[in-house]
Amino acid sequence: MRKTVFLMIFTALLLSAAFTARADVIIPQPADEYINDFAGVLTATDKSSISSMLRQASLKTGASIEVVTVNSVADYAPGEDPENFALTLFKAWKLEEKTGKAILIFVSIKDRQVSMELGSAKQGFYDNLMRKVVKARMVPNFKEGDYGRGIYEGVRTLSQILTKQTDIMDIAARYLPIGGAFAFLLLVILILVLLPKKGNKPGQDKTAEKAAKKQPQKKETQDIFGGGAAGSW
Amino acid sequence: MADISMFFSLDDRMELESALLNASYKTTGEIRIRVEKKAGRDPLGAARRAFISAGLKNSHDRNNVLFYISVFDRRFAVFGDDEINKKVSPEFWETVKKAVIAKFSEREFKLGLLGGITIVSEKLSGFFPDEKIDLKENPESITFEG
Numbered sequence: 519m520r521k522t523v524f525l526m527i528f529t530a531l532l533l534s535a536a537f538t539a540r541a542d543v544i545i546p547q548p549a550d551e552y553i554n555d556f557a558g559v560l561t562a563t564d565k566s567s568i569s570s571m572l573r574q575a576s577l578k579t580g581a582s583i584e585v586v587t588v589n590s591v592a593d594y595a596p597g598e599d600p601e602n603f604a605l606t607l608f609k610a611w612k613l614e615e616k617t618g619k620a621i622l623i624f625v626s627i628k629d630r631q632v633s634m635e636l637g638s639a640k641q642g643f644y645d646n647l648m649r650k651v652v653k654a655r656m657v658p659n660f661k662e663g664d665y666g667r668g669i670y671e672g673v674r675t676l677s678q679i680l681t682k683q684t685d686i687m688d689i690a691a692r693y694l695p696i697g698g699a700f701a702f703l704l705l706v707i708l709i710l711v712l713l714p715k716k717g718n719k720p721g722q723d724k725t726a727e728k729a730a731k732k733q734p735q736k737k738e739t740q741d742i743f744g745g746g747a748a749g750s751w
Numbered sequence: 752m753a754d755i756s757m758f759f760s761l762d763d764r765m766e767l768e769s770a771l772l773n774a775s776y777k778t779t780g781e782i783r784i785r786v787e788k789k790a791g792r793d794p795l796g797a798a799r800r801a802f803i804s805a806g807l808k809n810s811h812d813r814n815n816v817l818f819y820i821s822v823f824d825r826r827f828a829v830f831g832d833d834e835i836n837k838k839v840s841p842e843f844w845e846t847v848k849k850a851v852i853a854k855f856s857e858r859e860f861k862l863g864l865l866g867g868i869t870i871v872s873e874k875l876s877g878f879f880p881d882e883k884i885d886l887k888e889n890p891e892s893i894t895f896e897g
Contacts, residue, residue, distance in 0.1 A: 654772050658765050671769070679776065744802065745836035747844035748794035748819075748828035751855035 543595040543603075545610045548584075557587040557627045557665075564666030568673055575677030581619035583676065584611070585669055590628035600624070600631040608635040623672060625665065632656055634676075651675045755822050758786050763861040770865055774872035779879045780814035780835060782871055783807065784864060790821035790828070797821065798828035808832060814879045816871050818851070818864060827852055829867060838878045847871060 548554050552572040553565050560568070572583050586607060591600045598606075604624035613620035622635040634648045655675050659668030759767065767784065774782050783805060790797040798819035802808060807815040813834035820827055829847045831839070847867050854863030 650772070654768050658761070658768075662761070675769075675772070678773075743808070744799060744830055744832045745841065745844060746795055746798060746828055746830035747841075747848035748790075748798065748826060749848050749852050750794070750824070750826045751852045 543598065543606065544593075545607065546588075546594065548611055552583070553585045555585075555587045557589040557625070559587055559625075559627060559665040560669070561666060564670065568666070568670050571670070571673050571677060575673070575680060576617070579619070579677070579680040580617060581621060581680055582613060582617045583621045583623065583673065584613055585623045585625075585673070587625045587627065587665065587669075589626075591626050591631075592628075600626045600629045601633045604633045604635050621676065623669065623676075625660075625669065627665070630660075632660065632672075648676075651679070755786055755788055758820070758822055759861065766861060767864055767868075770868045774868055774875070775881075777872060777876035777881055778814075779812050779881050780816060780875040781807065781810070782816045782818070782868055782875070784818045785820070787819070787821045789824050790819070790826040791824075794819065794821065794826035794828040795830065797826075798830040802830050802832070812879050814875060816875065818867055820860075825855075827855060829871070831871075835875065835878065839874055843874065 546554070546556055550569075552569045553560065555565065568585060572585070576582050586604075588594065591598055591603045595603050595606070601624075603626075604622060607624065608614075608620070608622045611622075613622060624633045624635065625631070632652050634652065636648065651672055655671040656668040659665070659671060771782055771784070785798070785801040785805060787797065787801065798817055801819055802815070802817045805817065807817055810832065813832040816829065816831045816835060818827075818829055827848065829844055829851070831844070847870050850870060851863040851867040854860070854866060
């Protein structure tokens, strides 16, 4: 009996500990408008070059991009998944409320995690692109321990993409009285529908294929397409 | 150099990947680099085979381009699919080849390819501009044999 009571108390304690740990999420306060390097992995030069690029990107696109680095998510929210924590920060700092469009680049050094939190509006079609940017631009530098360069490259690519694509987004949103995302989808469909008229006649491929079949296949079938040049050095 | 994946240093590779990624935003065409050990007598044929096995053929616009390098017999080829090939003159591929090989002869492999990528990417974005957001998953841009 005593044992059972002890067990019950023990379980209750454990449970309450678990719940309080959950509630013990520390939200760091932003110290800078663009970069909050809580992990201290960026040099002053890194910070100034990244900041100036973020400032330019925000001027050009109207979107605010925020960079946050932490040593480990466990320091702020034990047991929390880095991506969830990034989302918590994104909401707690009310990033979207500032400009309507916001992106949070979150780097957790010990967890070896990078995530880009996007504003709700863009999430759908930017996700893959962001993954590409993280994989190609940021991760290779992070693996070398060069966080400054990784973040710089990531931000540069991101702002290039945003500058190019805000124009299309804005046009779509302006002319169609529905959500920008849906409007953009329609625009893409329109472009796809209109394109074949310009060049790719659907019939062309089939006739080319038939012609290819009629030809006696002396060489490998691969030889009947494309072109190029070759040489040695 | 037994391991041909060491053909580029990490930094070079990174720079090339960046150039390829940048090029991919401007056009629907995709440029890739393939490094193999030996091309044999017909490097253009080897490039064409590599082009097919990389899955670059039969894209929507038929406009992908492959830069092919064979390390041991020092061959280079640039190969483009039907539609881009129809748009450019045969001299265009020769120009690209010469520009790349000129740098390769100085053992400047990265610079050679960067130059080649710039020339091809300009043509591609002129003929096949990318008007939509690129959602296609981009597999490895630079691949190595073996």
